[in-house]
Every structure is written in C-alpha cells, then in structure tokens.
Amino acid sequence: SAVISQKPSRDICQRGTSLTIxxxxxxxxxxxxxxxxxxxQSLTLIATANQGSExxxxxxxVIxxxxxxxxxxxxxxxxxxxMSPEDSSIYLCSVEYPSTADNEQFFGPGTRLTVL
Amino acid sequence: QQQVKQSPQSLIVQKGGISIINCAYENTAFDYFPWYQQFPGKGPALLIAIRPDVSEKKEGRFTISFNKSAKQFSLHIMDSQPGDSATYFCAGPGAGSYQLTFGKGTKLSVIP
Incomplete structure (x- = not known):
C-alpha cells in the first residue's frame, strides 16, 4: 500500500484566512x-488532481x-x-496506485481544520 | 442522489459476536466494492474489497458477501474484538472512472 503523509495534521485558523494542505x-x-x-460524516470528494492538467x-x-x-x-x-466556520472538517488526500488491478484508493491521515 | 446506502448507522456487538453491516447500491455498472475502516483521528484504511464476479471473499475474520440480483453487499466481522471498534464505510465507483462514492458509515462498538 501507499505511504501518504499530510501537513499540517491539524490547524486552528481564523475566519477569512487561507490554509494550504x-x-x-x-x-x-x-x-x-x-x-x-x-x-x-462520510467522505465527500472535492476534486480529482492529475499531474499536468487542471x-x-x-x-x-469551486476552484x-x-x-x-x-x-x-x-x-x-x-x-x-x-475560510468560514463551515469549512471546519477533516481534509483527506487519497491516491490510486497504478499497479493495482482495481480502483484501490489509499488515504492519508487527514488534516483536521477548525475555523473560528 | 445517494448511490450507496449503508446500514445500520451504529452497531453494538458483544466481544466474540458477529458484526454485520449492509450496503445497497443503485448503479448496476458498479464493478468494485471496497470496505474501509476508520479509527478516530486516522484516515480510512482499505479493509477488503470484492468484484461482482464472486459472491464471497474472506480475509481472516472479515468476509464480504455479494448479492448481485439484490444489488447488495455486506461486511461480516467474525469473532468481533474491542479493537474492531471503528467506523466502517462501504463504497462503490463514483461518476468518474477512478472515483469512489461512500456510504454514510457505520460506527461499530465491540463491548467486552
């Protein structure tokens, strides 16, 4: 399986600011x-990111x-x-390994975001 | 439109018992059905998956049963242990070729 890391693991941010994960x-x-x-709650897909394309x-x-x-x-x-308080969530990245026959996706540990 | 419906929302099982979580899907084009296990503060981990060309797949204490005609698949955890206490998600392929759409999750508590 993949080894996936995310930074930061958690953050507390003020309304109106931005955070890059x-x-x-x-x-x-x-x-x-x-x-x-x-x-x-369950997981909701935000976007798919392929290298070399939007x-x-x-x-x-929205972008x-x-x-x-x-x-x-x-x-x-x-x-x-x-950001607004409604953006308080866990944000997760996942990857699909090309070597797997199925659509196996592996997840990172997540970034826990709290917006005040 | 919810493409994967999961039940129950929560489940309490005695240690040594069998935990059963069910999922129903709508899209008959689905051809891959994974189950994920998520512990608090962690990302989901792929537990076991099945393709509809088989009716059952077993890995240790975890078994997926698949009923193609009923468009249902279920996760069975045999000899449930307190360490199995986690949230379990079923999933199926999403709108795109490589996407997954997840059920709402089942919080399993295994009590001693």
Missing amino acids: QCQVDSQVTMMFWYRQQPG ATYESGF DKFPISRPNLTFSTLTVSN
Whole structure:
C-alpha cells in the first residue's frame, strides 16, 4: 500500500484566512483525490488532481474556494480559501496506485481544520 | 442522489459476536466494492474489497458477501474484538472512472 503523509495534521485558523494542505506520496501516482469529511460524516470528494492538467471539481466545490496544485507525481496541495466556520472538517488526500488491478484508493491521515 | 446506502448507522456487538453491516447500491455498472475502516483521528484504511464476479471473499475474520440480483453487499466481522471498534464505510465507483462514492458509515462498538 501507499505511504501518504499530510501537513499540517491539524490547524486552528481564523475566519477569512487561507490554509494550504500538503499531500506527499512515497511513489509516483497518476490519480490523486481530495476529500472532505465533516465531523461524524462520510467522505465527500472535492476534486480529482492529475499531474499536468487542471483539477476536476465535483458539484458544490469551486476552484476559487479550493485551489489545487499538482506539480509532480508525488505531491499535491489543497488550499482552503477565505475560510468560514463551515469549512471546519477533516481534509483527506487519497491516491490510486497504478499497479493495482482495481480502483484501490489509499488515504492519508487527514488534516483536521477548525475555523473560528 | 445517494448511490450507496449503508446500514445500520451504529452497531453494538458483544466481544466474540458477529458484526454485520449492509450496503445497497443503485448503479448496476458498479464493478468494485471496497470496505474501509476508520479509527478516530486516522484516515480510512482499505479493509477488503470484492468484484461482482464472486459472491464471497474472506480475509481472516472479515468476509464480504455479494448479492448481485439484490444489488447488495455486506461486511461480516467474525469473532468481533474491542479493537474492531471503528467506523466502517462501504463504497462503490463514483461518476468518474477512478472515483469512489461512500456510504454514510457505520460506527461499530465491540463491548467486552
């Protein structure tokens, strides 16, 4: 399985500020995904990030609010912009390993964000 | 539109008992059904997965049963242990080729 790290692991931020979350993978992967998990809830896909192309956003999520970078095959960032308390969630990156036959996705440990 | 419906929302099982979590899906094009296990403060971890060409897959104490005609699949945890206490998510392929759509989760508590 993949070894995925995220930074920061948690943060407390003020309303109106922005936070950039980093996701690092131990090997090259094509598909990376960013999810949001609100307290006690399921996982909701924010966007799919492929290296060399613009991220694809799901309904309800826009690039101005959640800009994503994917500069290479092992790294991605998600920025939560102009934050409000409603953005308080766990943000998770995941990857799909190209060597697996199925759509096996592996998740990072998550970034727990609290917006005051 | 919820594509994967999971039940129950919470489950309490005695140590040594069998835990059963059910999921129903709508999209008959689904061909991959994983289960994830999530402990508090951690990311979800892939537990076990099945493709619809088999009706059952077993890995240790964890078994997936798949009923294609009923469009249902379930996770069975045999000899449940307190260390199994976690939230379990079923999933199926999402709108895109590589996406996953998740059930709402089942919080399992295994009591001694």
